[in-house]
Amino acid sequence: MADTRTRIETSIEAHPGIHFSEIVRRLELAPGQVQYHLKRLRADDTVVAEPVYGKTHYFPPEYTDWERDALALLRRETAGGVVAYLLAHGPATPAAVADSLDIARSTLEWHLDRLVEHQLVSKHRDQSNHVTLTVDRRDRTVQLLREADPTLRERMVDRFTRLVDKLLDQ
């Protein structure tokens, strides 16, 4: 029993922000078993649970609120791509980001709203009201981007929304 709990704990440390169903799948355990151990791990603060947009993500306790939100967002392929572009190219306009990632403007804006809300990216407006996007906490963001590893399902959903947005944007 203790061994199962250690395996769950190790899995959360290796994949910060992992979902419940992903733990079940990776460790090939029964959902009830995982639920039981997670409850215990949360009770003694070995693991922190964070609901983000209707899904619970599990983190090691040393992650701050900002890091947990950031990681959950960066697990979305498009959001990760936008941030990676800004890290590689420095401050850029939304048009340049959308063009180089070949995504619809509506896709970019939807992800930017969340990236700005969670302080990963900030929008600066100059006197003529032109927007420039920048990444605020570069070093930590680079690390989080490396840790963010979307599941196949997350990638597929993200790509599905990109496709639909593109079709509707024409």
Added chain:
Amino acid sequence: MTQFPGEYAPLLVLVLVLAALGTLALLGLAFAAYRQRGTRPYLLVVAVLVLLVARTVVGIGTVFAVVPMLVHHLVEHSIDLLTAAVLLYAVYTTPLGTAD
């Protein structure tokens, strides 16, 4: 009641099973996307894919003699009509994006 030659029956069942898996996977994606975005265009995509899944369900029903052939044709072609209607509505109501 089977109107297809017997040797094609296993092929038909195989195609229906693959169609069910494919359309259900697509519906799952569309539903997850709708939960994320919560906008009407995404709801319409879900609606169209529900109709696509329904076609396969009716097809399986006919193969297993639950849905008579006449009902099968009526339902399948009604679904085509509904699909066309939903897509036309989606195209018609797609607004011009707001420039930022």
